[in-house]
Amino acid sequence: MPDLVLGISCYYHDSAAALVEDGAPRAAAQEERFSRRRHDPSFPAQAVQYCLQESGAKLDDVSAVVYYEDPGLKFGRVLTTFAAAVPYGFAPFREALPDWLAWKRRANDTVRDELAGLGLGQVPPVVCRRHHASHAASAFFPSPYESAAVLCIDGVGEWATTTLWHGRRSNLRQLAEIRFPHSLGLLYSAFTYFCGFKVDSGEYKLMGLAPYGRPRFAEVIRRKLIHIKPDGSFRLNMRYFAYLHDHVMTGRRFETLFGGPRRSPEGPLTEREFDLAASVQQVTEEIVIRLARTARSLTGERRLCLAGGVALNCVANGKLADRKIFDEIWVQPAAGDAGGALGAALSVAMERGASRAHLGTGRDGMAGALLGPAYNDAAIRAYLDEHGLPYSRPEPDALIREAVAALDGGKVVGWFQGRMEFGPRALGNRSILGDPRDSAMQSTMNLKIKFRESFRPFAPSVLAPDARDYFRLNQDSPYMLLVADIAPDKRLAGPQPEGISGLDLLKVQRSLLPAVTHVDGSARIQTVAEEDNPLYYRLLAAFKERTGCPVLVNTSFNVRGEPIVNTPAEAVTCFMRTDIDMLVLGGFILRKEEQPAWREGGDWRSDIPLD
Amino acid sequence: MRRAALFLLYYLVLTPVGLLCRTVRDPLHRGVRPRASSYLVRR
Numbered sequence: 001m002p003d004l005v006l007g008i009s010c011y012y013h014d015s016a017a018a019l020v021e022d023g024a025p026r027a028a029a030q031e032e033r034f035s036r037r038r039h040d041p042s043f044p045a046q047a048v049q050y051c052l053q054e055s056g057a058k059l060d061d062v063s064a065v066v067y068y069e070d071p072g073l074k075f076g077r078v079l080t081t082f083a084a085a086v087p088y089g090f091a092p093f094r095e096a097l098p099d100w101l102a103w104k105r106r107a108n109d110t111v112r113d114e115l116a117g118l119g120l121g122q123v124p125p126v127v128c129r130r131h132h133a134s135h136a137a138s139a140f141f142p143s144p145y146e147s148a149a150v151l152c153i154d155g156v157g158e159w160a161t162t163t164l165w166h167g168r169r170s171n172l173r174q175l176a177e178i179r180f181p182h183s184l185g186l187l188y189s190a191f192t193y194f195c196g197f198k199v200d201s202g203e204y205k206l207m208g209l210a211p212y213g214r215p216r217f218a219e220v221i222r223r224k225l226i227h228i229k230p231d232g233s234f235r236l237n238m239r240y241f242a243y244l245h246d247h248v249m250t251g252r253r254f255e256t257l258f259g260g261p262r263r264s265p266e267g268p269l270t271e272r273e274f275d276l277a278a279s280v281q282q283v284t285e286e287i288v289i290r291l292a293r294t295a296r297s298l299t300g301e302r303r304l305c306l307a308g309g310v311a312l313n314c315v316a317n318g319k320l321a322d323r324k325i326f327d328e329i330w331v332q333p334a335a336g337d338a339g340g341a342l343g344a345a346l347s348v349a350m351e352r353g354a355s356r357a358h359l360g361t362g363r364d365g366m367a368g369a370l371l372g373p374a375y376n377d378a379a380i381r382a383y384l385d386e387h388g389l390p391y392s393r394p395e396p397d398a399l400i401r402e403a404v405a406a407l408d409g410g411k412v413v414g415w416f417q418g419r420m421e422f423g424p425r426a427l428g429n430r431s432i433l434g435d436p437r438d439s440a441m442q443s444t445m446n447l448k449i450k451f452r453e454s455f456r457p458f459a460p461s462v463l464a465p466d467a468r469d470y471f472r473l474n475q476d477s478p479y480m481l482l483v484a485d486i487a488p489d490k491r492l493a494g495p496q497p498e499g500i501s502g503l504d505l506l507k508v509q510r511s512l513l514p515a516v517t518h519v520d521g522s523a524r525i526q527t528v529a530e531e532d533n534p535l536y537y538r539l540l541a542a543f544k545e546r547t548g549c550p551v552l553v554n555t556s557f558n559v560r561g562e563p564i565v566n567t568p569a570e571a572v573t574c575f576m577r578t579d580i581d582m583l584v585l586g587g588f589i590l591r592k593e594e595q596p597a598w599r600e601g602g603d604w605r606s607d608i609p610l611d
Numbered sequence: 612m613r614r615a616a617l618f619l620l621y622y623l624v625l626t627p628v629g630l631l632c633r634t635v636r637d638p639l640h641r642g643v644r645p646r647a648s649s650y651l652v653r654r
């Protein structure tokens with residue numbers, strides 16, 4: 001019987017469960033994909049059920065359940081923060097304390113009770129690991145490196161907001177940390193909030209906005225908001241932030257510093273937001289690069305592993321890779337708190353004597369992050385037949401050929417295959433695909449499928465062996481977590497057209513891959529290796545064979561504000577609601593023009609919150 | 612009732628304790644240290 005460890009992260013945001021089998025990730029999924037509530041923070045009952053089902057286990061077979069942070073320690077931090085903010089924080093105190101007293105300070109007991117309520121057998125002991133220990137374990141243990149420096153940067157867990165580790169084989173040792181309230185993640189979130197985006201999810205938008213702006217506020221940020229040491233460690237000037245005593249991130253002093261109140265979420269994006277985004281992005285990159293140098297000198301390692309929410313900042317990761325401080329970096333695909341579930345389980349599995357079996361293969365232990373549920377063709381056919389949806393089922397080669405022909409003809413293709421991805425990005429199993437050479441593709445996909453205007457381009461998937469021909473990239477980026485420039489010979493020369501400014505800049509064609517090129521000539525790249533995803537690789541290879549272009553536009557299979565689809569039924573619903581032209585669902589092809597009219601009660605768009 | 616208890620707890624217990632703590636040593640280490648070479652806490 002293999003040794004099974006179940007990891008759980010929940011009660012903050014993006015809850016998830018992960019099952020580790022003899023030290024290897026066996027199954028992992030975010031609860032939002034089942035509950036269909038984006039960033040669902042609740043106990044991940046369905047994700048737990050899925051993980052156990054995937055390995056044919058019951059709770060009795062699991063050696064330990066691990067909660068991804070230490071609730072007692074976190075309660076101490078929360079109380080200390082209230083005490084430090086007196087007499088200004090009564091409102092949040094009044095709202096938060098009852099929950100902390102009732103159950104949050106013993107969240108692992110709550111987890112045990114929830115597990116018992118699932119009726120899946122006897123609940124094994126529930127233990128916890130510290131928040132950053134979970135992040136660090138998720139960054140190092142599945143990495144392809146025998147030894148490495150590890151850097152975790154996020155908002156906050158218990159006390160630590162930035163930690164630095166040395167990983168060797170099955171051992172992780174913490175070297176240093178920075179503590180709350182001094183937090184790079186919270187600094188970034190403060191600007192996210194101030195620019196009118198949602199904290200904990202809008203950070204991505206702020207990063208996407210940065211290339212439109214000039215970093216004219218970077219000096220003010222360094223002078224007034226954050227004091228940075230040469231080694232990258234920092235302290236925030238808390239007089240400018242409100243999160244110690246309020247529900248909001250920034251207060252009046254912050255507004256005064258940046259010329260007026262925050263942008264309202266519905267308000268227009270102006271030069272100020274562009275420049276704020278560019279400025280905080282620049283400061284973030286500076287800190288990440290300095291911390292990486294420190295990690296290098298403290299450990300002497302030539303490889304770096306990253307996790308924590310800030311490690312989802314793929315622009316900063318790209319700059320870091322470009323600087324060559326380390327020979328190579330590896331970023332946990334579920335770098336945010338969902339990945340804490342996996343890290344917590346890995347951490348305990350290693351203590352229980354598991355080995356890192358993937359070492360020596362030259363590959364990482366994440367199985368391409370394809371750790372979620374799969375649905376076989378029998379299940380898909382049953383669903384399609386039941387709903388009377390016309391389909392064809394060509395031979396595998398013909399399936400690829402037909403999909404490639406559609407893509408080359410400017411069609412948008414829904415691509416649903418195999419196991420769902422773990423982490424925020426779709427990597428070719430729950431993806432919507434298009435032709436990156438098509439200059440209209442960016443707005444087509446946004447308006448007809450995602451139902452939004454976007455100031456961000458889509459991400460390209462590229463055949464790993466061809467990546468360097470198209471992008472200035474000096475290492476693989478299997479999880480879409482590195483941004484790099486389009487290769488010079490794929491860019492279009494010529495002066496910037498006159499009279500175009502602001503968000504319209506995205507419409508200017510700058511490269512041979514306009515749908516995936518940002519206004520600064522960069523792209524958020526996914527390199528696809530044959531071993532990680534053979535079918536997706538074959539699709540890209542066939543597209544290259546037909547068109548000469550080894551790149552596809554890859555965006556997540558969902559509409560704006562909705563979690564990525566999990567089941568065939570959700571994929572069909574998304575296909576029918578939108579202007580996706582073709583749906584490839586396992587071995588089946590559905591063409592929009594052959595489908596009956598789609599009817600559903602009410603306006604489904606009103607059920608999906610704005611993101 | 613609960614609201615009143617929380618009010619008393621906050622202003623009669625936490626506030627004096629918090630103010631007292633802060634006069635001795637700020638538990639959140641606010642404020643910069645220009646002469647220190649690093650803010651890293653070594654473990």
Ligand SMILES: [Fe+2]
Nearest residue numbers: 154308309337
């Ligand atoms: Fe975190």
